[in-house]
Amino acid sequence: MSALPSSNTLDAALGSALRDIRKSHSLTARALSQKSGISAAMISRLERGHASASMATLNALSQALNVPLVSFFREIATEHSDYTHVKSGEGLVSTRLVGEHSHQYVSLALHTRSELQFEARSVTLVRQDSHPPQYVSHGVVFVYALQGQAIYQYGQRDFILNPGDSISVDAELSHGFTEVITETFTFLTVQAERR
Template sequence: MAAPAPHPPRIEDGIGAALRDLRQSRGQSARWVAERAGISAAMVSRIENGLVSPSITTLEALARTLEVPIATLFREARPQHSDYTLVRCGEGLKSTRITDNHRHEYVNLALHSRKDLRFQARRVTLLRDSGPPPNYVGHGVVFVQALSGEAVYLYGKQHFTLRAGDSLSVDAELNHGFVEVITPEFEFLTVQAERP
């Protein structure tokens, strides 16, 4: 006789696990959380043990008490799958970006697209003689680490000269990007994370 199929994880169990982790990471008792959220300590215990399905009002009170977005209480209730990308040395998806008067090579190292986050990492090579690189305006955060060479990065009205080993992170809301390549070749790693 075949074993029964496993039950999918219950959302109540996920909410309970998230609440317990958040509470314990702050060193707070169930009674402390209950008093500030306006519910009983017994209810906090029942929620943490997955015995009840709390109302949105109760979840909002708990999230406010723990100073987190309400969505944080659902973090353990996600589907039981995840993706990963392993790129070995010298590998990756090689691409070329062409604009009106510029061209550069880059290698895609990672790309993850979820409903709440878009994440990408690239290794980019700029050549001094390939014309002015493009600038960008977007959302989220951009991280840049210079791997070799020297170039000037624009962020809003500020200019930063980056050399091998230097790194910079910026909010993507302002105009940003490399505006001058000083050495014959400049290679850098760029990582961007944003909400879709």
């Protein structure tokens, strides 16, 4: 069993995370002070690791920055981390049925963190009379064409994808393949979204 981090280490890690989050929101310490009710001097001391934050202070800062409380602890070492290593030809094979349409996909990775979900799949579409499904979701979607040719629709725009082509889209707008031009079409898709 490893030793717990010292309070100095915790304060420094929390301060570093706070500073990164504040800057990612394009806020000065003074602006964050006005939003959170925590003095700019205290925010500065916290960010430099020169003070320990109470739970009330952390809660006020998390609400002002609109981030989960756990975001402040992301740089503190943990006893575990997850990884997925899928060998060639392996993965979890699934079949999706949508009305008359069906296609197979292989799940290659799924990672769920406190504020992010990431999923990667290899998908094979077979040309058939029924159309593949359209999707509306959250986050972003990346598609990389591996074999064959198909038409991808994003909103009202159509894109012909050939091997080596890729497209990335905001998932909030309707998207998906509308036609498989060759007998089969295989692609890699990656979706990431805030939980």
